[in-house]
Amino acid sequence: MVQKKRKLITHIILIFLIIVILFPVVWVITTSIRRDEAAFSTKLFSSRVSLQNYRDLVFPEKNLPYLIQSLQSMIQLVKPYDSWDKDKLNNKIDNYIDRVENYLLETENRLDEVEQSYENIKNYLLEHSHDIKNQVINNIENLINIINISNLQPTIENEAALYVILSKERFNSTTHKALKDFLDSFTDLDTSSRSNYEKALEKLKESYEKTLNGYDKIYLNTENELNKCKFEINELQKKYQVFQNKIFEINIILEKDITPELEKLTESLKNLNNLKENIKNSSTENPYIIDDSEPIKNLEEVDKLLNDLITNLEKLPGYDNLKNILKIQKDEIEKLMLENDSLKNKLVYSNLINIYYSELHPRILKIYNEIKTNIFDIKDIIYAFENLNDQLEKLKNKENELTNKKLEIEKKLFEVQQLFIEPQKVYNLKIFKEKLHNLITSLEKAKSFSKIDLIKYHSTLKTLREFSNSYNEKDELQKNVNKIIQDLNWIEIYRDFESKMEKIPENLKNILTDMEKSLNDFKNSYKDLLNLSSNGIFVSSEILNKMYDTVKMDFVNKVRANMSIASRKASILLDLIPFNVLKSDFKNIDKQLFRIDQIWKQKIKHYFWLWVLNSVIISLIVATITTAVCAIAAYPFSRMKFFGRRYGIIALLLIQMFPGVVFMIAIYDLLNFIGRYVSFLGIDTLGGLIFAYLTNIAFNMFLIKGFYDTIPISLEEAAIVDGATRFQSFYKIILPLSRPILTVVFLLIFMGTFNEYVVARIILQDVKHYTYALGLQSFATGPYETEWGLFTAAALLGMAPMIILFLSLQKYLVSGLTRGAIKE
Amino acid sequence: MLKNITKFFLWFLLSIFNIFLFWISFFLLQNNYYELSIVLFTLIILIDFFIFNPKAYPYRYIIPALILLFILVLYPIYFTFKIAFTNYGTGHFMTKQDAIERLLYDPNFSYVIDENPVSYKVFVVYNGLSPTDDFVILFKVNNELFLGEKPIPKKTRGQEVLLSQFDLFKIDNESISLNGKNYQIIPWENDLEKINLIIINNKSYKSFYSPDNDLLAINAPHFKTRIAQNYLSHAEYITPDGSKYALKIASDGKWRFMKIQRLYRLSYKEIYENGKLQMQLSLINNYTNKEVLEKDGAFYDIDENGQETFLMGFIDFVGWKNFVRIIKDPKISGPFFRIFIWTFIWALLSVILSLAVGLPFALVLNDTNLKGRNIYRTLLIIPWAIPVFISALVWRNGLLNESYGIINKFLLPLLGINSIKWLNDPFWARVGVLLVNMWLTFPYMMTISLGALQSIPPELYEVAAIDGAGKIKRFLNITFPLLMSIIAPLLVSSFAFSFNNFTIIYLITGGGPPIPNSTTPTGYTDILISYVYKLAFEGGQGQNFGFASAISILIFFLVGGISILNFKLTGTFEEVNR
Structure with a gap:
């Protein structure tokens, strides 16, 4: 039994630790599928999930800003369009114009859908406004029933406490109405007339002064004196300073x-x-x-x-x-x-x-x-x-005395005020109840779900929140209030949502018509511009500039901020709203707005595929060459006796211990020199990098030699007897037999090269020549430091195959790394 | 028959290979890469020896590996040692030979003899409306017209042109033929302004730029950026009487051709050395007629007042200066020893911390009765499987970032701790890199510990249990000592690896925060290898290959010592002998 329990604890601890340890990986995965800007979010995880980051990385969409910029480059005939012939360019421009048109159309359609869904929501809520109202009123009525007001005796303390509250209130205010019962019973007056109210207050004031024992006046006096004293000291000190200086x-x-x-x-x-x-x-x-x-x-x-x-x-x-x-x-x-x-x-x-x-x-x-x-x-x-x-x-001295006096009186005052707390609680409850009554009457007047009605709900929520914050006891009442606040929360969010949604369609439609007009103008004018440009005159299209400005400025300023808020609120409402029917509409709005944003947003330019391709090419070539060289070189070390065999391999292993960075100065200099004559082997070329990577020989040779040692010599001897040369026996027998180790070595070198960072950093400079490692670093630094979406997506795409490779090669890796240490 | 053909083919290949390597080796010799040339030469001889001597048969297999080793390992080692004794670095990139050549040939090192510029006019071939780079220049010197074409490179260093020249020829007729080319001037006038077109072999060059023609001023940018900078900045035009003209910026701000003369010339001076008269090469300034001073691996000009102006640095042998600086220069030695000590602490703590986390996991997972231990093990290995640079970037950017990072934004407020300056506070930056490294390497420690634990014979525990030893006692007296004896060599090599673990330090903190009052780029989390990298490859204070190499050599010996120790421990020496 004890054993079982201990096992369970072990499992729990292990699982907990694994969660902690793998948290960075979890973070990478969850952040890569987030739709919002994770770096600025206040939440660790988000429920708004999309594969957009991967799409941006793997199939970057040629969206509006990109198309407009490309069109401008085509008109200007800058690279890479300077070498294109005219027909091809014309076709391309037509194609791009079509695409822009399609995007504008798509935006319009999606906007229609958004409006449709919004209309649905509005209508539905209007239809159900009565239900909502009744629900809320019911809830509040329940709350009123729960509120339990104990009766108070007309003691001096209770009266004084009442005075504290009412002294700030006017005749016939909500507070007065709420506390009228108490006031009447304490003073035996009917305070529905102003004069009686004032008389009653006079009466209360007497008991208030009695309870306070005049402490408040003394307190005020001492404070005044103290302030005067402090002022005098200050003045004197100023003079003192002057004299001192003189x-x-x-x-x-x-x-x-x-x-x-x-x-x-x-x-x-x-x-x-x-x-x-x-x-x-x-x-x-x-x-x-x-x-x-x-x-x-x-x-x-x-x-x-x-x-x-x-x-x-x-x-x-x-x-x-x-x-x-x-x-x-x-x-x-x-x-x-x-x-x-x-x-x-x-x-x-x-x-x-x-x-x-x-x-x-x-x-x-x-x-x-x-x-x-x-x-x-x-x-x-x-x-x-x-x-x-x-x-x-x-x-x-005087100041000290006064301060002490003040403290003493403060203490006494505090003691007296303690007496007020209990009755005040009762009064506050009563006031709250009255306010709730008022709220009910105002809510009952609400007939639809219009803006004005929403303000009523808002004020209800505000009253409830204020009470919840000031009410310190954790009883049934508090629980109920909090529950109502939670239930009403969606109305508040809906209010924000509505205010943003009202602005989006109009602004966006204006922008769309602007864009359509500009596009038409461009369609009519681009051929002339292109002709001018191809005659060697530098032209750029003003229309395109204007369109680009519209995308970059007008859209961002007038629509995008509202859109992102509306989108976020919609996603929150999705979880909060009590009407399941509307969920699909909110979902739709969120989806459409996000897509519109994707069409119009300026995206980061990157060369992800190029980087991955560079890395894969480099790793493949390096792995192939190194494996081949090592496989051949390992053979004599395993099978033949020759001078230098022992010390050669030790020297090789020793040399291999030194990290490449130590030699980088030499390799850099060498590549710099070679690059002057053989351009594909210089600095900032893939060839040069491959060359620099070919140093990893000794360790792998040793690994292969170990495997050769396990192949029985008799196989080769038989072949040689049959007339094979030494090389043939190696080529035809040993090599095929050692395919497993060669595969492993190949994969190990592939992984090692793929994961290498330093040498690539030193040799490569151009962004287009970057390997995956350098590219990923460029995603994580400088202006992209907070663009976590792309970075994590790229990181995950890079590490997933590596983890899989590693885990599948685990056996060889471990035995290779621990070889020699653990002997059977 | 087939065998003969293959044999012949192989012979052919070999001879080509030989010739090729010989050629490269001579080429290197010409370019002052003596050592590399010797390396290649030795390689050729070795390879030929292996191939022609049947006794050297085993070596034939090693040839490709040998080539790579010689060029990519042995030569770099030699080079590093050599550089450590020089001042190679910013301001000292050229060999002395190159520097002298530059001073002698580069038109920038010339002075104007005649302040009066000669008038010239540039003509280019147009492609439609846009001008191309194909140009000729018409000069008017002493009322005679001369034509110059694109200058021909005379002195080059790799792809860089030091000096290009063109011998001007006189135009005394409307059309002339020279060297198989027909030159035609239209209209034929003795006034540059009036000539509009030059036709050379049916290619027409239109008038393009002249500094005094306002109509052509529109072409000035094109002339300056594409023609002057690419072709004329290192060019001289030579008239038949031998005077040289080069493009200079005149006093009115325009670019004009002026008559120039070389600023420096080579000369021999006689000096007495050991009582013998010897000749020594020296550079003389033609303008002041004074000898150029050679000091601290650089050339200096001396003017009338004895003021020295820096001309050009070159790579010079400085002896032990780089090593002495580490100890003697207080602005280097202070930060250097800090880095030195931190490197050891870093390597040691890396090993200890990762073992401290990995070993408990190994002990728990070693229990064969534990269900799902393979799954646990696989999950725990993941941090090791992720490429280091990805983990480092994820930690730096997502977790340790001071304002956005998860740790500062979510974890620390949860624990009620103020946010920590992971990258800018020396202490916390060190804690940060150690933390990340621990996360990365504990799976390795766990794996090797697991392997080692499995090789401990269970009988030992049984005997100990019979003797009444408790669990802790068994761990302290049996498990731990045996484990350590097995994994000690791996710990040593892990130490050596951490010692040079550049990627983590560089990607997480970049070595920072910087140590104040240092003349070299140093930081509190810098280890020796990242210090070398910064010295050699990161600008700012300039590259200092010499000093970086000196520290590389230090690392070289430190790591070498550790490795030999490790080989002794693992018995690699015996294994090789087997």
């Missing part, structure tokens, strides 16, 4: 501008004092006594200024550097003032006085005044700054 500026001036200058000045003053020392020893005397009263007076003045500065600076914190420098300067200046009398008769003294008076004094004055203004500024600012800081501190 201080910063002044500091920079003091430090970067003034301090260096001061240092220079100090230096000069020191030098001046040194000079003064030296004067004492100088012997050259002046004939008269030098008058130094003026400079000394100035010096005293400066000294005073400096004193002032220093005392002011001392009051400020910081600026130690500046303070030091000024102090030194003060010393120097005082030194300069001392004992000047003994020097008054020396010649050099006049020099000193001159230097000071004309050079240093103005500078000293200037810089001291600068320092003075800056210091005064900064003093004021710092004072204001400190003031500001205090204010900010206070305000922030």
Whole structure:
């Protein structure tokens, strides 16, 4: 029993894992048959299935845009039509015109069918509009019956809750009507008159205020205060910022501008004092006594200024550097003032006085005044700054207090409001019921299935949805509401569908008549154009240009978007609509619209068949040559003894271990060189690629040799005795006998070459020379990155035969790959 | 009788074959493909030896394989080694010989002697209303008329024409005969503008283009795109007195023929080397009369101020420079070692992860009592059976795509995870490629494990069961060691394969996201082989074959080492000997 259970679990796990592992394959398959743009879809899978991707890939249809473009190329006589003779061209053009005509006709017919089906649907729905209406009304009535409204006692809480709802409502509104019973019974008033209603509300307000205990007012007040406080803080912070910037500026001036200058000045003053020392020893005397009263007076003045500065600076914190420098300067200046009398008769003294008076004094004055203004500024600012800081501190404290208070009150308010929840639920139910009643009356007026009626259904659905979203309990009611919403959903989608469908026929018909007119004009004019063109004058048909524009612009803008929405809605309605009879009509609309789109849509140009053909040709030739070469070369390794047999094969196997990419530079260079003389073996040619692929010899030779080894030698010996040469015995006995292994090797090489990507990437450049692998990559990159339909279809077409081949060759593959490792 | 005919026929074939190969080998020699020429020459000798020597009979079977091996495997190996020591790559594509030839002959390397252009007029054959490429040009030089036809290629490199020339002949009469052709000028005037038609052997050339004729200006585009670019861009017309004329763009913007002279000439210079006087070839600039400088595998012109201008690069031997760069250049070595280490991590994790997924499946499917095990096995093999490039593209495009991919759009939101940058985040890109590779290779691991498990004798388990060993103990002590001893060589070769698994990396991430601050195209998921590919074949920063070859050689030795190890493990050496 346990064993069986375990087996079952193993199976389940295995199946689950296989589903997960094979998901990419499943994705490829399902995406390849999707009709919508899978990359932009919000669904993983789609029920709208078609083989269109495969059709586009395998038998690309020459649809309208293609035909028009080709006609233009024929008129212009560009490749490949430049070499065609006139009759052939004329025939082709006639043929293409016929085809365009047919497509236009087909579009018209299909449009008729669409209209027919649409008409059917409309008529049917009109006939059954009564049923639909009754159904919906019935459902809603059932719903009303389910709604169970409990009775509420006139407690304070209930009254307060009622006030919360009604305070926002006007007299005689739906809500009032719905809650009139409660209101009347709570207040003992008949509120069918406005004055009574207002009185009743007054009464309710009293109980509301009682329950709230004034919390709401306190709450509002605190909030106001808090906001004011925050505003003030903000203002102060702005000011604070301004001051900070100013201080910063002044500091920079003091430090970067003034301090260096001061240092220079100090230096000069020191030098001046040194000079003064030296004067004492100088012997050259002046004939008269030098008058130094003026400079000394100035010096005293400066000294005073400096004193002032220093005392002011001392009051400020910081600026130690500046303070030091000024102090030194003060010393120097005082030194300069001392004992000047003994020097008054020396010649050099006049020099000193001159230097000071004309050079240093103005500078000293200037810089001291600068320092003075800056210091005064900064003093004021710092004072204001400190003031500001205090204010900010206070305000922030206040803010904190207020916030705490607010939180507390909020908590209390919340507690009170909890009391309202229960009664409010009852009131909401009552309101909902009233609304449903209203809906029924409005729906009953609906007589047909017109746009106006659809709006009624829409508003019904809206009311139900709103209720379903706000109603949090999962009971019978919720279930029923959801069910009705689901049942009504199709009407909503039908509304979208209808609005799009109304626009399509008219627009499309306009475009069709345009196209038909243009086509007729073209029919009459193309022969002349073609004659002109064949005389070597470049002509292009304006009519065709216009037609192409119609297809590319008018159709896309006016019809295509509406069509794709209508088509999608039709496919959804197919599943949702409760009338089975209509399904075929919706299906038809979806089908016809899709086909019309296919006729008019510009499709991706590709060379799928060419790519597959290239791949198959390359793989076949490579497989044939390699198998032949290997089959011959393997023979002596199996049957004969010769020098180099052992090391030869080891060397071969070793060399084969290296991936082709390593040698690609050499091969590329070689092909480039050969291509200059032998054009079919160059870069970007299939021949060159085949040549580059012929490297896979050693491994396959080894595989074939292994098989030869198993064929008994006696067979050959018998043949040789009968007079066969060695080659004949190989050719006539060994080769036929080893057909199985040769087939396997052939298929292996075929698969390997078909699946090769790198070398092809390097050698091939032209899109038309691409192999399947490169082509598939071009489907998956660049502008086609999101065109998953074509890509997956191409991928599936490529991988299906490969998987089948692989699985059927599995036995050989595995034994080949594991050969040598597992010994019997 | 029949035998003789066949024999004769075979002899005939052989001689043709010999002659053909000899011819190719000489041809290659002429085109400076010395090595390939030697390879072919050796091949001829070997083949002839095999055929004429009865003792070498077994080798006759190997001849076709030998040809392919020599040309497609041995020569490329040699070539790769050679290139690794050169600067071959963007800007250095030509051999030195070619570069010199180009400098000497290409009309682009010429200078105008006489700024005054000669007047000319082009005449073409019309096909209906449309002009063809068949043209002649009438020149007026020093008041004399000269006729030039389509220039004849003189120097070519493959299909590319380096220089084409035509010797002009003088027209002094209304109709002249020359070399069996009749030339007739209508009307016969000494004024180019008035001549309207030239008839050569009944073919009429109508006046088509002249830079000074406004009426013919309409034909300028055709003249420039189809005639000038295809035939005249490398052409010179030579008057009987030996002056050369080529098409240049004149100062007024029109295309005119001017008298030119070669910019470079070959000359010998004498240098002392080892005390001996030696002659050495050098290029001289005719215009400045200075020698062309040869430096770092390129030619440079030097002007009066000693300024060097780059002329043309050529393939030059650079010694170990490419290898030294890997270690010494900090902008290369940093990213390179990152790639180097990631290559090993990638190969190792690929093997371990796929074994980790494949082995459990093998263990489950090894149970002979399990119903439908063949179906399960077949289904599980499918990822292996799908061509790798298809799987890689499907994963990249449909599943890992950052904005549309299934994983980011459906799976991750289901699990409540934010979308992952599979292609642009270094870590997740690596996880992504490992994930895909695991998906691709686990069936292989499962299959070989299954094979190996079946070869373990069941008696071992019976004995162990009697000894009371539990399931886990049996797995750890019997199954796993035995299994590993059997599949170890396959794991090694699987490692070597992953080491060079270019397709997956290239198709899924393209090596990206790129590593910043690198002078070479590097990415976080790049492995060595994709790095080589990018260096050699992806533009952007230019191709660098030399450096790519150097790294190829590195890969060569790494993989070679792994392979020899593997042969030792599998006993291939003994098997061959059997």
